[in-house]
Amino acid sequence: MVRMDTVINGTRFDREVEPNVLLFDFLRDELGLTGTNRSCDVQVCGSCTVLVDGLPVSSCTFLAYEADGSVVETIEGIRDSDFYKRAESAFVSHAAVQCGFCTPGFVMTLKSIVEDGGGADEAQLRRSLSGNLCRCTGYRSILDAAAEIVGEQ
Amino acid sequence: MTSTTRVEREPSVRAVGSSFPRVDAVAKIDGSADYVGDLEFAGMLHGKVLRSDIGHGRIREIDTETAERMPGVVAILTGKDLGDIDPYFGHAIRDRPIVAIDTVRFVGEPVAAVAAETEAQAEAALLAISVEYTDLPIVANLDSALASDAALVHDGPIRPGFAHGLGSLPERDGNVCYRYGFDRGDIDDAASQADIIIEEDYEFPAVYQFSMETHAVIAHHDGGEINMWANCQHPFLVRAEIAALFGFPVDRVRIVVPFLGGGFGSKSYTKMEPIAVALSRKAGRAVRIVNRVDESMVTTRRHNMKCRMRTMATSEGKLLGRKVELWLDTGAYADNGPRVTATAADAAAGPYRWPSVDVQAHCVYTNTGPAGSYRAFGATHLQWIGESQIDEVARQANIDRLEFRRRNLLRPGEEVRPGGRPLDADLIGDVEKAAAAIGWGRERIANRGLGFSVGLLAAGAHPVSTAAVRMDADGGVIVLVGSTEMGQGTRTVMAQIAAEVLVMDPAGVTVHGTDTRFTPYDRSTGASRSTTVAGRAVELAAREVLDSLLETAASFFGGIDPDELEASNGQIWYRDESAGYAELIAERFGFVGGELRGHGEVKPHNGGGSYAEGPVFWEVCIAGAEIEVDRDTGIVRVLQTSSVADVGRAINPQLIERQDEGGALQGIGNALFEEMIHTEDGVLLNDTLLDYRIPTTDDLPEKMTCIIVENEDGPGPFGAKGCGEGVLAALPAAIVNALADAGVPMAELPLTPERVWRQIQKIEQRELERRP
Numbered sequence: 008m009v010r011m012d013t014v015i016n017g018t019r020f021d022r023e024v025e026p027n028v029l030l031f032d033f034l035r036d037e038l039g040l041t042g043t044n045r046s047c048d049v050q051v052c053g054s055c056t057v058l059v060d061g062l063p064v065s066s067c068t069f070l071a072y073e074a075d076g077s078v079v080e081t082i083e084g085i086r087d088s089d090f091y092k093r094a095e096s097a098f099v100s101h102a103a104v105q106c107g108f109c110t111p112g113f114v115m116t117l118k119s120i121v122e123d124g125g126g127a128d129e130a131q132l133r134r135s136l137s138g139n140l141c142r143c144t145g146y147r148s149i150l151d152a153a154a155e156i157v158g159e160q
Numbered sequence: 161m162t163s164t165t166r167v168e169r170e171p172s173v174r175a176v177g178s179s180f181p182r183v184d185a186v187a188k189i190d191g192s193a194d195y196v197g198d199l200e201f202a203g204m205l206h207g208k209v210l211r212s213d214i215g216h217g218r219i220r221e222i223d224t225e226t227a228e229r230m231p232g233v234v235a236i237l238t239g240k241d242l243g244d245i246d247p248y249f250g251h252a253i254r255d256r257p258i259v260a261i262d263t264v265r266f267v268g269e270p271v272a273a274v275a276a277e278t279e280a281q282a283e284a285a286l287l288a289i290s291v292e293y294t295d296l297p298i299v300a301n302l303d304s305a306l307a308s309d310a311a312l313v314h315d316g317p318i319r320p321g322f323a324h325g326l327g328s329l330p331e332r333d334g335n336v337c338y339r340y341g342f343d344r345g346d347i348d349d350a351a352s353q354a355d356i357i358i359e360e361d362y363e364f365p366a367v368y369q370f371s372m373e374t375h376a377v378i379a380h381h382d383g384g385e386i387n388m389w390a391n392c393q394h395p396f397l398v399r400a401e402i403a404a405l406f407g408f409p410v411d412r413v414r415i416v417v418p419f420l421g422g423g424f425g426s427k428s429y430t431k432m433e434p435i436a437v438a439l440s441r442k443a444g445r446a447v448r449i450v451n452r453v454d455e456s457m458v459t460t461r462r463h464n465m466k467c468r469m470r471t472m473a474t475s476e477g478k479l480l481g482r483k484v485e486l487w488l489d490t491g492a493y494a495d496n497g498p499r500v501t502a503t504a505a506d507a508a509a510g511p512y513r514w515p516s517v518d519v520q521a522h523c524v525y526t527n528t529g530p531a532g533s534y535r536a537f538g539a540t541h542l543q544w545i546g547e548s549q550i551d552e553v554a555r556q557a558n559i560d561r562l563e564f565r566r567r568n569l570l571r572p573g574e575e576v577r578p579g580g581r582p583l584d585a586d587l588i589g590d591v592e593k594a595a596a597a598i599g600w601g602r603e604r605i606a607n608r609g610l611g612f613s614v615g616l617l618a619a620g621a622h623p624v625s626t627a628a629v630r631m632d633a634d635g636g637v638i639v640l641v642g643s644t645e646m647g648q649g650t651r652t653v654m655a656q657i658a659a660e661v662l663v664m665d666p667a668g669v670t671v672h673g674t675d676t677r678f679t680p681y682d683r684s685t686g687a688s689r690s691t692t693v694a695g696r697a698v699e700l701a702a703r704e705v706l707d708s709l710l711e712t713a714a715s716f717f718g719g720i721d722p723d724e725l726e727a728s729n730g731q732i733w734y735r736d737e738s739a740g741y742a743e744l745i746a747e748r749f750g751f752v753g754g755e756l757r758g759h760g761e762v763k764p765h766n767g768g769g770s771y772a773e774g775p776v777f778w779e780v781c782i783a784g785a786e787i788e789v790d791r792d793t794g795i796v797r798v799l800q801t802s803s804v805a806d807v808g809r810a811i812n813p814q815l816i817e818r819q820d821e822g823g824a825l826q827g828i829g830n831a832l833f834e835e836m837i838h839t840e841d842g843v844l845l846n847d848t849l850l851d852y853r854i855p856t857t858d859d860l861p862e863k864m865t866c867i868i869v870e871n872e873d874g875p876g877p878f879g880a881k882g883c884g885e886g887v888l889a890a891l892p893a894a895i896v897n898a899l900a901d902a903g904v905p906m907a908e909l910p911l912t913p914e915r916v917w918r919q920i921q922k923i924e925q926r927e928l929e930r931r932p
Contacts, residue, residue, distance in 0.1 A: 098189050107187070
């Protein structure tokens with residue numbers, strides 16, 4: 008067992024975890040944070056994106072204990088933020104959500120873009136979001152929503 | 161009760177035709193929407209499946225003894241546990257065992273399953289199970305499976321499934337498990353008259369639907385009832401199949417369907433449900449199985465195909481005939497292969513007037529993962545082939561490709577196939593719009609090409625849907641409809657349809673997922689049928705509720721004729737007086753509480769037989785594309801696309817556009833790079849997203865135009881018909897035609913840089929040789 012002293016969505020968790028436990032499984036199985044979704048398991052699709060110290064990581068390939076000493080945010084932890092409200096309104100108005108399985112991951116990546124200063128143009132947004140895959144929307148509506156979100160700085 | 165409300169009457173707000181926001185958007189954005197993998201029940205176990213690592217063999221022995229003693233392990237299922245039931249399933253052909261019995265037929269076939277307290281414990285136990293096989297000869301592709309001395313994947317007779325819908329199934333012929341064909345006119349006569357003959361062999365790859373959410377099911381077989389939470393598109397068909405497999409009456413089998421993380425056909429019909437139920441039966445507790453991606457990739461896929469097509473025409477471009485032979489690789493089990501085969505054959509001729517046509521389609525078993533439905537199946541397989549030949553005829557006859565379509569496309573009311581529904585769409589008007597959107601007729605630009613394609617997809621599946629609409633005492637409405645919400649927006653559309661009939665705000669209408677215990681029967685969610693068929697059932701059910709409101713209002717206003725009443729914005733109006741719906745329900749029951757209830761059913765002879773002809777409607781498959789090819793690298797880029805959503809009536813225009821954009825990106829993936837690669841031994845080489853690539857933001861064209869056409873010519877509510885699949889059939893064809901326009905005709909998908917580059921070299925070599 009290894010120690011994991013981590014602030015997750017504003018609450019401190021000081022735990023002993025098995026060294027092979029993924030952050031993804033810890034969040035879902037231990038804390039019931041099911042807004043983070045599992046898809047590819049190989050750090051490609053971005054459905055499991057969470058923020059660790061403000062940076063997006065694929066929680067499917069990130070060991071839980073590696074978050075020791077860090078601040079972790081999931082979709083559940085940002086629902087009350089101004090950023091989230093802007094993001095929600097943009098995703099709704101552009102109908103940028105279909106099955107919704109990838110959506111929280113996109114929102115988390117966008118949060119890191121906004122916190123990084125935002126102001127990204129379409130080409131930069133395409134690059135920044137190319138690690139989040141969506142099979143339903145074809146991306147156009149997500150990029151339009153994203154432009155609105157990062158443009159509202 | 162005598163009080164009436166006197167308010168200034170506002171104009172009626174109509175629900176249909178407005179881009180009402182998705183009813184499920186917020187729950188999906190904030191992560192609170194539940195998918196099967198998010199659900200847990202007290203005492204629930206976790207299941208993992210041991211899968212065959214050989215492509216074909218006899219099972220000599222399965223040793224589970226060590227695994228059974230491992231921590232947390234509660235039950236291990238093998239074929240030996242199924243001796244008391246007939247353990248084979250398959251809605252088309254009943255060929256598939258719940259777990260392998262004596263024989264494995266593909267790499268990835270379930271051989272055993274473990275239920276344990278945690279997923280990690282179940283996974284650890286899998287490693288402790290040893291299986292001994294005797295290898296059998298493997299036929300892992302069409303060529304080897306069709307060879308005269310081919311080993312047989314199945315050697316018994318065909319057992320028809322319970323819902324194949326294909327008349328009587330022919331006998332198996334070697335590895336060919338289903339055949340479908342038709343011919344009319346004299347094809348030999350066409351050949352003797354033809355000046356232009358285009359003939360080629362084509363190949364279409366196996367691809368994976370890749371819904372972001374894998375297959376997942378929670379099953380609890382408690383001896384008296386079977387309860388399931390499953391991400392299935394067709395819960396009522398799965399219920400019937402599970403009931404038959406385990407010997408239960410249908411009312412003792414219940415399926416609850418939460419949100420699906422995408423489907424696209426991959427979750428149609430029965431998939432992981434039987435093994436989960438069987439494992440639960442053995443464990444005596446609820447079991448959850450959530451596939452990993454590599455497991456779902458061997459659970460279902462799209463059929464790869466070989467096709468030979470010949471199109472014959474006169475030098476003036478008069479079409480004389482078309483001959484098509486095709487072979488679809490359905491893998492080790494038929495799944496929906498027979499239907500895909502029939503639909504492919506139907507799409508082969510294309511929407512033209514043919515003096516003669518001869519189509520022969522074959523569905524072939526191989527030792528690979530089973531292939532089933534994927535959005536626009538059959539049409540996607542054939543449209544790029546048929547339309548590339550039409551383009552070539554036009555080129556050789558020296559006729560503009562769009563003009564050629566104007567002269568030869570079927571017109572509304574003309575026969576598409578003998579005895580079927582005549583054409584119910586304006587194809588020429590549609591294709592002109594798609595072509596104009598990509599700049600048809602403009603000057604040629606080096607290394608760029610323009611293309612479009614036209615096709616039809618037999619849509620609607622079987623027209624059997626029922627629905628219920630309940631209006632509660634406060635005037636709020638619950639729609640009970642069995643359509644599965646998998647991203648397409650069906651819950652929103654159903655809310656709009658009910659609100660339109662009841663002339664109220666859709667925000668007052670709630671639509672939940674299916675619970676087969678309460679939700680009325682709906683055949684399936686697929687074939688673009690939900691709006692058209694289930695939507696009609698909702699419309700009819702809502703009309704019954706409205707009738708009850710009008711009846712109550714007639715007495716409320718003093719026994720007047722209901723025809724003098726009008727519903728508007730949640731009120732019933734009589735001249736300048738109105739009563740709210742809640743008020744009328746209170747009047748009707750004379751007490752707090754009560755509810756109004758309406759039932760709607762669609763069956764083939766509804767509405768003077770408007771649903772009886774097959775198909776329910778012809779889904780229009782029309783798209784345009786502009787591409788650029790880099791002749792040094794073979795890289796093809798899609799610069800812009802257009803698509804036509806010929807929907808009859810747009811219930812929610814924004815959702816239609818989103819469907820077409822999503823379908824377009826899937827079309828780009830299918831056309832340019834998606835391909836499952838199997839070895840000669842039947843091993844799927846690219847079973848992760850690291851090496852099976854799907855489109856990303858990098859693949860998005862600069863411009864995408866979705867044109868919505870509303871001719872109110874659909875059989876659905878308010879003249880609507882389905883959409884969302886056509887673009888996936890049409891866009892790969894448009895891309896292939898655009899690449900041919902840029903000088904690189906291709907007969908094999910996907911259009912990878914290597915394939916395109918080799919073709920460019922071949923063409924340049926030929927040109928060099930031709931020079932004097």
